[in-house]
Amino acid sequence: MTNITVQLRCRNVGPSPTCDPDGLRSLVDLTVGETAVLAGVCGLAEPDSGRRLYDLGFAPGAPVSLVRTSPLGGPRVYRVADYEVALRASEARCLRLL
Amino acid sequence: MNHGHSHGGINVAPEAGTLRFALVGSPNSGKTTLFNALTGLRAKTGNYPGVTVARFEGTTAAGGRTAVVEDLPGAYSLDPISPDEQVVCDVLDAENDTLAAPDALLLTADATTLRRNLNVIAQVMGLELPTCVVLTFGDELARRGGALDVVALERALGVPVVAVAAGEQAGLQRLQERMAEPGTWARPVVPPPTDPREVGPWVDSVLAAAGFRAPGADSRSRRLDDVLLHPVWGTAVFFALMFAFFQVLFTVAAPLQGAIETFFGWLGDLSATHLPGVLGRFVSEALIGGVGGVLVFLPQIVLLFLMISLLEGTGYMSRAAFLMDRVMGRFGLEGRAFVAMLSSLACAIPGIMATRTLPSARDRIATMMAAPLMTCAARVPVYVMLIALLVPDQYVGPFRLQGLAMFGLYVAGAIAAMGTAAVFSRIAGRRSRGLPFYMEMPPYRAPSPRSVALSVWDAAKGFVKKVTSIILITTVLLWVALSLPLRGEAELERAGVDTADDAAVAAYTLENSIAATVGTSVEPVFEPLGFDWRINVGVLASLSAREVFVATMGQIAAAEDPEDPGAALAEMTWASGPNEGEKLFTPGTVAALLVFFIFALQCFATLGVIRRETGGWKWPAVAFGYMFALAWVFGWLARTIVSAL
Numbered sequence: 001m002t003n004i005t006v007q008l009r010c011r012n013v014g015p016s017p018t019c020d021p022d023g024l025r026s027l028v029d030l031t032v033g034e035t036a037v038l039a040g041v042c043g044l045a046e047p048d049s050g051r052r053l054y055d056l057g058f059a060p061g062a063p064v065s066l067v068r069t070s071p072l073g074g075p076r077v078y079r080v081a082d083y084e085v086a087l088r089a090s091e092a093r094c095l096r097l098l
Numbered sequence: 099m100n101h102g103h104s105h106g107g108i109n110v111a112p113e114a115g116t117l118r119f120a121l122v123g124s125p126n127s128g129k130t131t132l133f134n135a136l137t138g139l140r141a142k143t144g145n146y147p148g149v150t151v152a153r154f155e156g157t158t159a160a161g162g163r164t165a166v167v168e169d170l171p172g173a174y175s176l177d178p179i180s181p182d183e184q185v186v187c188d189v190l191d192a193e194n195d196t197l198a199a200p201d202a203l204l205l206t207a208d209a210t211t212l213r214r215n216l217n218v219i220a221q222v223m224g225l226e227l228p229t230c231v232v233l234t235f236g237d238e239l240a241r242r243g244g245a246l247d248v249v250a251l252e253r254a255l256g257v258p259v260v261a262v263a264a265g266e267q268a269g270l271q272r273l274q275e276r277m278a279e280p281g282t283w284a285r286p287v288v289p290p291p292t293d294p295r296e297v298g299p300w301v302d303s304v305l306a307a308a309g310f311r312a313p314g315a316d317s318r319s320r321r322l323d324d325v326l327l328h329p330v331w332g333t334a335v336f337f338a339l340m341f342a343f344f345q346v347l348f349t350v351a352a353p354l355q356g357a358i359e360t361f362f363g364w365l366g367d368l369s370a371t372h373l374p375g376v377l378g379r380f381v382s383e384a385l386i387g388g389v390g391g392v393l394v395f396l397p398q399i400v401l402l403f404l405m406i407s408l409l410e411g412t413g414y415m416s417r418a419a420f421l422m423d424r425v426m427g428r429f430g431l432e433g434r435a436f437v438a439m440l441s442s443l444a445c446a447i448p449g450i451m452a453t454r455t456l457p458s459a460r461d462r463i464a465t466m467m468a469a470p471l472m473t474c475a476a477r478v479p480v481y482v483m484l485i486a487l488l489v490p491d492q493y494v495g496p497f498r499l500q501g502l503a504m505f506g507l508y509v510a511g512a513i514a515a516m517g518t519a520a521v522f523s524r525i526a527g528r529r530s531r532g533l534p535f536y537m538e539m540p541p542y543r544a545p546s547p548r549s550v551a552l553s554v555w556d557a558a559k560g561f562v563k564k565v566t567s568i569i570l571i572t573t574v575l576l577w578v579a580l581s582l583p584l585r586g587e588a589e590l591e592r593a594g595v596d597t598a599d600d601a602a603v604a605a606y607t608l609e610n611s612i613a614a615t616v617g618t619s620v621e622p623v624f625e626p627l628g629f630d631w632r633i634n635v636g637v638l639a640s641l642s643a644r645e646v647f648v649a650t651m652g653q654i655a656a657a658e659d660p661e662d663p664g665a666a667l668a669e670m671t672w673a674s675g676p677n678e679g680e681k682l683f684t685p686g687t688v689a690a691l692l693v694f695f696i697f698a699l700q701c702f703a704t705l706g707v708i709r710r711e712t713g714g715w716k717w718p719a720v721a722f723g724y725m726f727a728l729a730w731v732f733g734w735l736a737r738t739i740v741s742a743l
Binding site: 005012026048053077091 | 173175176177178179187191193211212217221292294313315327416420421427534535
């Protein structure tokens with residue numbers, strides 16, 4: 001494994017330790033067109049998934065907005081880091097907002 | 099610098115001193131378009147050792163010399179979450195000896211998403227390999243109101259940055275000139291940070307120094323998505339597109355396939371007339387028939403791959419997957435698997451090849467194992483024949499009973515496919531990590547015609563090369579089993595066969611062939627399903643291709659009653675054993691046969707393609723095995739239930 005991968009595996013992409021994660025809203029609470037600032041990832045079963053969301057641009061401090069929903073609980077389209085990406089509710093729930 | 103390492107079966111100009119470049123970058127960054135522009139038809143495809151990941155390597159001109167370029171799988175990060183991204187890490191790992199290490203890296207980055215891409219740029223720069231950033235979609239950045247100073251970016255990053263635009267030669271040439279001397283490329287004094295708290299400020303400072311202004315949202319894509327992602331209109335457009343596509347498939351591909359069959363039939367007759375006796379029949383039926391049997395798939399593969407390429411290239415594939423994700427998610431798959439499953443309604447082969455669009459290896463395997471259960475076109479002639487034997491030609495209200503039965507078989511295939519996908523997904527998912535679902539929705543872009551053409555060409559070429567040998571060998575073996583041992587005239591006369599009647603001779607030979615011996619010997623296996631050795635021969639023969647069943651049963655029936663084989667089939671009785679004298683095609687037996695054909699994997703071409711896509715024989719064996727088991731069990735159930743009715 002490269003040194004880089006080893007370093008990257010140790011990354012912590014959660015909200016700042018001083019804030020209480022359960023008191024924060026998550027991406028699923030956004031309404032269409034609303035923009036909010038990300039606090040970080042918490043509550044995911046797999047830590048890999050959290051780092052992946054970070055690498056996709058869902059970094060602490062990044063502005064996120066909800067572009068589109070789909071009926072019957074399908075994935076939703078979010079705008080982050082100047083591009084659009086669809087996430088399911090299970091992942092969106094773990095992305096906390098400031 | 100030539101590292102004599104394994105190339106996974108690809109041998110690309112390994113002279114001493116050949117530079118080796120690896121193309122890295124996130125998906126949708128124009129990486130494959132760049133690869134095609136650099137290597138064109140000189141690219142070869144294979145598999146990375148031990149994984150279900152395709153490998154693309156080619157050669158290109160780099161300032162007067164020839165260089166090797168490897169198109170690594172798209173990766174959002176060097177912190178891998180899938181086998182594809184693990185391959186990227188393995189190739190870039192200096193300590194990994196099983197894969198050839200590159201001398202320098204070409205890192206594609208979409209200028210419109212530069213903020214996000216700087217994350218992976220920072221990671222790749224940390225590898226301390228000579229790296230050149232290749233900036234793509236700069237024209238789109240400007241069009242959407244963004245701005246970027248490329249020279250300032252190069253200064254801020256500390257590595258060379260070359261801007262290229264699709265279809266424009268100047269940028270490509272500048273890149274190729276740079277590729278001549280990777281040793282002279284600037285390297286950053288200090289590698290960029292990887293800790294999340296430091297990366298943010300680093301990205302901000304680089305973007306500020308490069309005068310980056312973010313592009314606005316793409317208004318054209320927004321307006322298109324308002325329709326195409328609308329839950330009602332979007333789904334309607336999607337199904338209309340799929341329907342229109344299948345219409346094209348049947349009006350264009352079907353006649354082409356017919357023409358190919360006719361041509362090979364003519365060629366076969368020609369060789370049968372000009373070559374003596376058995377040799378003539380061998381060449382015409384086994385060899386020419388075998389090659390024709392491979393090429394007849396080409397029109398479907400070309401058309402289906404053209405559709406899939408266009409869907410991917412324009413960006414519409416993510417929209418289709420978005421619409422279908424909820425439904426597919428119920429069965430443990432994701433939205434992108436829908437296109438692969440749908441393609442399998444025509445033929446499982448392009449459907450299986452389409453699983454390349456799925457990022458998760460677990461999803462790829464689950465879809466590949468399930469796709470052959472979708473009711474493909476080859477099953478239809480068999481269903482028609484068997485439905486005629488089982489279902490009366492009556493009407494239920496406005497609906498024809500036989501038509502309803504056919505529709506029911508299609509539904510059964512779909513249910514079997516989705517159920518199987520769910521099971522495999524669970525089995526494969528237990529061992530591997532769950533992949534979080536995310537799907538980039540790129541702006542709608544016009545696909546590069548060259549990339550589309552190369553993608554179709556690669557699919558067709560790969561299919562013909564890898565599958566021909568399997569189909570040819572199995573066709574020959576089957577021909578041998580069905581036609582040998584040969585019967586001399588004296589022997590035929592002693593058996594009471596009219597030697598002038600070719601059909602009678604063929605039937606006698608068939609009934610006493612190696613295949614018939616095998617068919618008789620496996621009778622104990624199939625007896626609970628109600629099959630006798632003649633049906634067994636038909637089933638064995640159709641292992642190569644399902645539609646062969648109809649022809650084989652026809653041959654056998656013609657022996658009994660050359661005037662009306664259809665009636666002979668219906669009236670056929672058991673020749674020996676406990677049921678001697680009883681009718682063979684009882685409703686229970688026909689039901690068992692129908693169900694057997696729903697499940698059994700009777701297509702060597704499909705096995706060949708699964709082998710090609712997974713890089714080994716394990717998964718084709720699993721597919722064949724589990725489908726045979728399901729076919730037997732459900733066939734027996736069908737016979738038991740129908741006989742009791």
